[in-house]
Amino acid sequence: MRFEKELSGWENGSKHNPIWVNAPARINLIGEHTDYNYGFVLPAAIDKVAYFLIQLREDNHCKVEAKDIGDHLIFDFQDDLKPSAKNWQNYFLGVMHYMKSSGKVKQGFNLVFESDIPTGAGMSSSAALACGFGMAINEAYQLGLSKQEIAEIAQLAEHHFVGVKCGIMDQYACMFGMEGHALKLDCRTFQYQYQKIQLDDYQLVLIDSKVKHELTSTEYNKRREECERVVSIFKKQDPAIATLRDVTQEHLANFGKVLDSVAFKRCDYVINENRRVVEACQALHANDLQLFGALMYQSHKGLAHDYEVSCKELDFLVDAARQSGHIIGSRMMGGGFGGCTLNIIAQPNAQEVVNSILSSYKEKMGRDGESYFIEIKEGCKILDSGA
Ligand code: GLA
Numbered sequence: 001m002r003f004e005k006e007l008s009g010w011e012n013g014s015k016h017n018p019i020w021v022n023a024p025a026r027i028n029l030i031g032e033h034t035d036y037n038y039g040f041v042l043p044a045a046i047d048k049v050a051y052f053l054i055q056l057r058e059d060n061h062c063k064v065e066a067k068d069i070g071d072h073l074i075f076d077f078q079d080d081l082k083p084s085a086k087n088w089q090n091y092f093l094g095v096m097h098y099m100k101s102s103g104k105v106k107q108g109f110n111l112v113f114e115s116d117i118p119t120g121a122g123m124s125s126s127a128a129l130a131c132g133f134g135m136a137i138n139e140a141y142q143l144g145l146s147k148q149e150i151a152e153i154a155q156l157a158e159h160h161f162v163g164v165k166c167g168i169m170d171q172y173a174c175m176f177g178m179e180g181h182a183l184k185l186d187c188r189t190f191q192y193q194y195q196k197i198q199l200d201d202y203q204l205v206l207i208d209s210k211v212k213h214e215l216t217s218t219e220y221n222k223r224r225e226e227c228e229r230v231v232s233i234f235k236k237q238d239p240a241i242a243t244l245r246d247v248t249q250e251h252l253a254n255f256g257k258v259l260d261s262v263a264f265k266r267c268d269y270v271i272n273e274n275r276r277v278v279e280a281c282q283a284l285h286a287n288d289l290q291l292f293g294a295l296m297y298q299s300h301k302g303l304a305h306d307y308e309v310s311c312k313e314l315d316f317l318v319d320a321a322r323q324s325g326h327i328i329g330s331r332m333m334g335g336g337f338g339g340c341t342l343n344i345i346a347q348p349n350a351q352e353v354v355n356s357i358l359s360s361y362k363e364k365m366g367r368d369g370e371s372y373f374i375e376i377k378e379g380c381k382i383l384d385s386g387a
């Protein structure tokens with residue numbers, strides 16, 4: 001049983017039941033940097049998972065053990081919780097800060113977690129931490145929060161404790177993921193539909209550039225500000241425009257001359273990416289994977305040239321995918337500046353094709369990449385036991 005040793009070391013004979021929670025990583029098939037512009041995204045939960053075990057204590061102490069890195073965090077639930085210099089701790093401090101405001105938290109807990117989600121790979125290991133912990137706290141203290149509320153608290157923790165002004169895509173995918181399906185989410189209304197992902201003779205593979213995206217938080221927040229600036233300019237022309245989602249190609253053609261060239265490119269990218277998500281879903285309905293893949297390549301082009309969140313290593317991997325002749329769609333995924341490309345690859349000899357891309361990556365970029373063949377699985381859930 002997972003965490004057997006930790007559990008046996010905690011209060012023996014505790015009257016509180018231990019609770020196990022699994023929280024998955026996510027991929028995003030298409031719709032990048034559209035969530036905080038209130039547009040469309042198409043993410044899915046996958047079979048890379050963070051595992052949690054929590055048990056309430058009788059006193060006020062809260063102890064979080066990060067098993068993978070051999071570190072821990074201890075606080076009193078009544079403390080005024082503030083961000084820590086250790087980034088991993090901020091997901092826990094932030095979620096606890098918002099959850100305890102319910103007034104229903106009356107005692108501490110022991111919690112241990114470990115994860116097989118690569119960090120810094122654009123798979124949102126962070127949302128898995130915040131959502132998994134949120135679900136564990138919700139269950140342990142019987143807070144009665146909905147999945148949507150847990151997702152929003154996880155996002156708040158990321159904004160105010162971690163310092164990244166992320167959208168809601170990652171938390172939504174983690175909380176609402178469904179096996180074999182992606183989630184077409186409208187980030188303005190929070191309405192979503194499950195979209196079956198039927199790949200037949202193809203499969204999904206992530207190719208990790210192993211470039212860690214340190215730039216993400218600063219550049220990410222900058223992109224968000226750039227988009228908000230465009231909205232404030234367009235609003236003066238048309239008061240009905242509240243977000244970049246409301247801006248059309250027609251607006252851009254009519255009022256675009258008031259934008260500088262960078263703002264113009266950002267705006268053009270977001271309009272096109274929202275359109276691509278809609279077209280990609282239509283392609284899935286029509287079982288047209290080739291069109292879906294072509295839209296992924298276009299998305300990457302926009303991210304690299306207009307939104308400028310790619311890097312030479314990711315561009316190399318996408319080019320290599322195209323040249324392989326076996327990969328019908330490839331794009332960078334997540335915040336950018338490193339991490340993985342998502343690829344739809346033909347099944348026969350998929351591993352050989354990926355190996356050959358990785359060896360030319362090593363030769364030309366001087367880095368060891370890595371590949372993860374992945375499956376779409378269900379979202380965050382409480383398990384009966386850790387068995
Ligand atoms: C990160 C953020 C998401 C989203 C993506 C880009 O993963 O957490 O909210 O903005 O980047 O699509």
